[in-house]
Amino acid sequence: MQRIIxxxxxxxxxxxxxxxxxxxxxIAFRKRYANFRGLLTANNNALQAMADLERxxxxxxxxxxxxxxxxxxxxxxxxxxMIRNLLAMSDGRYKELETIFERIGHDIDTIIxxxxxxxQGPFILPLHEVNRQERDxxxxxxxxxxxxxxxxxxxxxxxxxxxSSATRHFLTPELLAEIERRLQVIVPDNLEEMYKSCGEIQQxxxxxxxxxxxxxxLYVHYARLERATxxxxxxxxxxxxxxxxxxxxxxxxxxxxxxxxxxxxxVAAYKEIIASKYxxxxxxxxxxxxxxxxxxxxxxxxxxxxDALVSGVTYSLDPGEEESEVIRxxxxxxxxxxxxDGTTITDLYLVSREKPHAVVYREMRQDQTASALTYGQxxxxxxxxxxxxxxxxxxxxxxxxxxxxxxxxxLQSRPMLxxxxxxxxxxxxxxxxxxxxxxxxxxxxxxxxxGIASGPVFRVGSTESLRQFPQGAVLVLEHPLPDWAxxxxxxxxxxxxxxxxxxxxxxxxxEFGIPALFGLAGAMAGxxxxxxxxxxxxxxxxxxxxxEDLLRMQTVRRDVMAGSPVQRILTDLLQxxxxxxxxxxxxxxxxxTWCETLHDITRFCHxxxxxxxxNFGQIHHFDQAAAKRLVGKVPMEWxxxxxxxxxxxxxxxxxxxxxxxxxxxxPMLAIWQGISAVPWAGPPxxxxxxxxxxxxxxxxxxxLDPAVASALTVKNYFLISANFCNLSVRLGYHYxxxxxxxxxxxxxxxxxxxxKGGAADLRRKAVRARLLADVxxxxxxxxxxxxxxxxxxxxxxxxxxxxxxxxxxGYLTLHARQIDMVMxxxxxxNRYRDKFLAxxxxxxxxxxxxxxxxxxxxxx
Amino acid sequence: xxxxxxxxxxxxxxxxRSIMGKYFSxxxxxxxxxxGCMEALDWLxxxxxxxxxxxxxxxxxxxxxxxxxxxxxRSDLEIIILTGHASINAGLVGMKKGAFDYCLKPVDFDxxxxxxxxxxxxxxxRG
Numbered sequence: 001m002q003r004i005i006x007x008x009x010x011x012x013x014x015x016x017x018x019x020x021x022x023x024x025x026x027i028a029f030r031k032r033y034a035n036f037r038g039l040l041t042a043n044n045n046a047l048q049a050m051a052d053l054e055r056x057x058x059x060x061x062x063x064x065x066x067x068x069x070x071x072x073x074x075x076x077x078x079x080x081x082m083i084r085n086l087l088a089m090s091d092g093r094y095k096e097l098e099t100i101f102e103r104i105g106h107d108i109d110t111i112i113x114x115x116x117x118x119x120q121g122p123f124i125l126p127l128h129e130v131n132r133q134e135r136d137x138x139x140x141x142x143x144x145x146x147x148x149x150x151x152x153x154x155x156x157x158x159x160x161x162x163x164s165s166a167t168r169h170f171l172t173p174e175l176l177a178e179i180e181r182r183l184q185v186i187v188p189d190n191l192e193e194m195y196k197s198c199g200e201i202q203q204x205x206x207x208x209x210x211x212x213x214x215x216x217x218l219y220v221h222y223a224r225l226e227r228a229t230x231x232x233x234x235x236x237x238x239x240x241x242x243x244x245x246x247x248x249x250x251x252x253x254x255x256x257x258x259x260x261x262x263x264x265x266x267v268a269a270y271k272e273i274i275a276s277k278y279x280x281x282x283x284x285x286x287x288x289x290x291x292x293x294x295x296x297x298x299x300x301x302x303x304x305x306x307d308a309l310v311s312g313v314t315y316s317l318d319p320g321e322e323e324s325e326v327i328r329x330x331x332x333x334x335x336x337x338x339x340x341d342g343t344t345i346t347d348l349y350l351v352s353r354e355k356p357h358a359v360v361y362r363e364m365r366q367d368q369t370a371s372a373l374t375y376g377q378x379x380x381x382x383x384x385x386x387x388x389x390x391x392x393x394x395x396x397x398x399x400x401x402x403x404x405x406x407x408x409x410x411l412q413s414r415p416m417l418x419x420x421x422x423x424x425x426x427x428x429x430x431x432x433x434x435x436x437x438x439x440x441x442x443x444x445x446x447x448x449x450x451g452i453a454s455g456p457v458f459r460v461g462s463t464e465s466l467r468q469f470p471q472g473a474v475l476v477l478e479h480p481l482p483d484w485a486x487x488x489x490x491x492x493x494x495x496x497x498x499x500x501x502x503x504x505x506x507x508x509x510x511e512f513g514i515p516a517l518f519g520l521a522g523a524m525a526g527x528x529x530x531x532x533x534x535x536x537x538x539x540x541x542x543x544x545x546x547x548e549d550l551l552r553m554q555t556v557r558r559d560v561m562a563g564s565p566v567q568r569i570l571t572d573l574l575q576x577x578x579x580x581x582x583x584x585x586x587x588x589x590x591x592x593t594w595c596e597t598l599h600d601i602t603r604f605c606h607x608x609x610x611x612x613x614x615n616f617g618q619i620h621h622f623d624q625a626a627a628k629r630l631v632g633k634v635p636m637e638w639x640x641x642x643x644x645x646x647x648x649x650x651x652x653x654x655x656x657x658x659x660x661x662x663x664x665x666x667p668m669l670a671i672w673q674g675i676s677a678v679p680w681a682g683p684p685x686x687x688x689x690x691x692x693x694x695x696x697x698x699x700x701x702x703x704l705d706p707a708v709a710s711a712l713t714v715k716n717y718f719l720i721s722a723n724f725c726n727l728s729v730r731l732g733y734h735y736x737x738x739x740x741x742x743x744x745x746x747x748x749x750x751x752x753x754x755x756k757g758g759a760a761d762l763r764r765k766a767v768r769a770r771l772l773a774d775v776x777x778x779x780x781x782x783x784x785x786x787x788x789x790x791x792x793x794x795x796x797x798x799x800x801x802x803x804x805x806x807x808x809x810g811y812l813t814l815h816a817r818q819i820d821m822v823m824x825x826x827x828x829x830n831r832y833r834d835k836f837l838a839x840x841x842x843x844x845x846x847x848x849x850x851x852x853x854x855x856x857x858x859x860x
Numbered sequence: 861x862x863x864x865x866x867x868x869x870x871x872x873x874x875x876x877r878s879i880m881g882k883y884f885s886x887x888x889x890x891x892x893x894x895x896g897c898m899e900a901l902d903w904l905x906x907x908x909x910x911x912x913x914x915x916x917x918x919x920x921x922x923x924x925x926x927x928x929x930x931x932x933x934r935s936d937l938e939i940i941i942l943t944g945h946a947s948i949n950a951g952l953v954g955m956k957k958g959a960f961d962y963c964l965k966p967v968d969f970d971x972x973x974x975x976x977x978x979x980x981x982x983x984x985x986r987g
Contacts, residue, residue: 070964084955
């Protein structure tokens with residue numbers, strides 16, 4: 001309350017000090033107005049970019065660093081603009097926002113530029129020296145094979161790993177910079193161009209010479225393999241990428257494997273595998289799953305070829321069999337390559353996981369002359385599979401070969417991917433099921449946060465409702481204002497008649513994962529309190545009752561980016577961007593120093609910019625010569641000052657008078673409609689002097705200096721532009737001010753009304769202010785009342801709605817005159833209230849004259 | 861708009877200048893063009909400008925350096941910088957150094973026009 005009192009004291013006690021010439025006033029206004037508009041545009045751009053980031057983050061679709069960079073820059077630039085505009089509007093107040101912005105911007109830069117930390121190690125590691133700890137040198141695949149080599153009872157081919165340190169030695173910074181440059185310009189949608197660019201990048205790598213020290217080392221280690229096995233032994237070169245440590249991301253089959261490599265082709269094969277990092281499929285897969293190229297480093301495993309009799313793949317737990325737990329083996333004659341890439345027909349064995357590992361199912365698909373597995377081999381494979389599963393702690397996907405001597409070699413072992421059970425349900429199924437359970441009661445709107453949820457409807461219209469909002473209810477609103485954010489932790493879903501996915505409440509809904517359907521016309525009227533509904537925000541539909549069939553479809557959507565480096569970056573970035581800590585402008589925490597995120601800064605700047613616009617009318621006083629007098633048959637005396645585009649183009653600047661038909665200011669016309677709707681009945685019966693006696697009244701009061709009174713009573717001023725109007729009415733002893741900015745954009749519009757004073761004693765003035773407050777609250781104004789000082793506000797409402805409210809204010813400004821004199825009788829108060837409401841209703845129903853021009857009424 | 865001064869486009873790409881020139885002409889925007897910083901500075905001494913559109917990556921003095929030079933001569937110019945995706949951060953850096961706004965290349969003409977209008981409103985508001 002103290003705050004409100006001091007606020008009013010500031011507003012009304014500080015008499016305008018600056019006396020500006022018409023031109024100075026116009027320039028000052030235009031400057032502030034340009035900044036205000038710039039700020040509002042920047043606000044919308046920043047919020048839209050935030051919504052774009054959150055949409056991809058929570059939507060489970062894939063996105064790239066380039067997208068994040070561009071959106072983050074858009075947000076930063078626009079927030080910066082907002083601060084700059086606000087500082088210009090407020091003569092540098094809130095300067096501390098610059099420091100806060102710099103700090104957040106620095107944190108954001110650090111996150112965006114984050115690179116994997118690379119450790120320098122040896123260029124080549126013998127396989128028996130490799131284990132999980134050497135993952136950053138050997139890559140995932142070879143680190144696993146090194147582990148397998150150390151498991152008693154399991155055998156892997158002899159070999160070595162050319163490490164990531166070697167790769168970095170091979171690919172010079174200049175070469176990488178050129179590759180990066182080419183990757184930047186690849187348009188993923190243009191496949192042909194993409195394949196061409198990828199081919200060129202790969203050729204650049206093939207053409208680059210291997211550093212001599214690395215080449216020599218490669219031959220030394222090959223020679224060791226020859227000594228350990230046979231001279232001129234053939235080797236298989238396999239990719240082993242680094243950074244593919246995410247569960248559910250397979251990277252399977254993206255990179256090259258080169259078989260039957262001899263000493264002469266060793267270097268070429270090595271380069272081929274390094275180059276395969278830049279294959280078209282690999283690039284698009286990384287992009288889709290949220291890996292930057294810098295996140296993946298290629299290592300190369302060099303393993304002696306197994307003279308394979310039969311090869312295949314084993315799943316230690318068959319992903320296709322949900323009922324029974326069995327081991328699945330696919331086998332084919334010769335080497336395993338065809339099994340892995342799916343080009344070879346294989347025999348299938350399902351084997352019990354219990355000893356003695358009986359074959360529970362067998363399907364011979366190959367030519368019967370080819371060798372199938374013996375039971376002994378099956379048993380050996382089953383035992384190896386369970387051993388590997390036990391070692392790695394989860395079901396494994398294993399590549400293997402039996403050589404002609406019957407030795408089992410494990411070629412690869414990696415965690416099995418999850419089954420398809422968690423795949424999202426197709427929309428077509430949804431449509432079919434919806435038919436079964438009855439059609440939606442409401443359809444349409446904008447999906448501000450996807451999902452399906454059910455609960456009883458709770459419509460809220462005032463802050464009082466906040467406390468009554470029940471846990472798990474469906475929140476139904478007219479406008480999705482940030483004020484409602486605290487309810488989201490208790491709401492099952494949110495529905496609003498207005499709004500879009502870019503608003504604050506939409507952001508918070510996504511943050512909480514609460515389905516939100518905005519812009520759904522008729523929601524407040526169409527849904528009754530307590531009525532249970534099911535909201536399918538994704539399909540933009542609302543159904544009667546609790547629809548279990550729909551709710552069951554609310555399976556957790558598989559997030560293709562889950563756990564990826566790019567997603568981790570976005571997760572961290574959003575912490576500095578999206579959360580909204582400053583939601584309530586009346587809270588003591590609504591200060592610049594409480595801004596922790598860019599979203600906070602936008603909210604703060606927006607709120608303060610509206611106050612600064614309002615303050616314009618308060619602190620700038622003007623030379624009376626700037627004004628044109630409104631002429632025609634108009635009640636009382638009104639003067640108009642054009643700040644920008646408020647008059648028709650053909651009005652001459654030298655004219656001393658203007659007609660209402662020459663005005664194009666939308667808010668002024670609406671106010672005027674209210675002023676001219678119902679003729680003023682004249683002063684209340686306590687005064688018998690008729691219209692204009694107000695001046696006489698003032699002279700009757702000894703505490704008022706007649707000279708001052710007459711100066712104050714002379715003029716009522718409209719300061720206007722096309723969308724802006726500030727009306728100051730000083731009628732002897734009461735002061736009224738209406739200010740409005742009307743825009744097609746909901747977030748920009750506002751209407752403010754201030755009223756204070758009167759000729760009567762304080763009690764009667766306060767009763768009049770209370771009467772006005774009652775009427776305004778009836779029409780949804782947010783009202784603050786302190787004694788005889790009244791402040792009523794509206795913002796973020798549609799244009800037509802605000803125009804009507806301005807009419808009401810115009811009406812009240814005229815008709816509240818002098819009634820304070822009779823505000824000592826309850827009967828009179830009620831009589832005026834009833835009259836006001838009846839007049840307003842008639843006026844809004846159109847039962848009044850059109851906008852007053854020449855055919856007006858009243859007199860001066 | 862009658863009181864508008866000229867617009868100055870600074871970009872080293874001749875093709876781009878030619879496209880933009882046609883665009884400005886169609887909208888009756890009075891303009892001059894410069895292929896580099898020195899030429900642009902030269903123009904400032906010869907004519908009256910209110911808005912400069914400046915490419916950020918140019919040989920010699922780049923857009924941001926050129927902007928600083930311009931601001932020394934004429935502090936009331938509103939500068940809109942053009943950046944590519946690769947140099948997108950330059951947009952923010954430029955604005956911190958006093959640029960009015962930035963546009964991404966390839967340029968969305970409507971967006972640029974809107975920014976020119978706003979820049980001129982700001983210049984006009986300053987009087």
